[in-house]
Amino acid sequence: MPKNKTHSGAKKRFRVTGTGKVMREQANNVHKFEEKTSSRARRVAKDVITSPADVKRIKRLLGR
Known part of the structure; x- marks a missing residue:
């Protein structure tokens, strides 16, 4: 199996x-x-925790 690529837009955000x-x-x-x-x-200016509804999709984009 080839490696999965990290989503470039997600890793910046x-x-x-x-x-x-x-x-x-x-x-x-x-x-x-x-x-x-x-x-x-x-x-x-402060970072915040992402909504729980979006976490699963974001982690998949980040390769986690």
């Missing part, structure tokens, strides 16, 4: 923690920070 949780970045953290409040900008 998600990471798996040591305990197996899938982390992702939040939306709205690229530009236009003058329009966003400081508290909102700080909040969206």
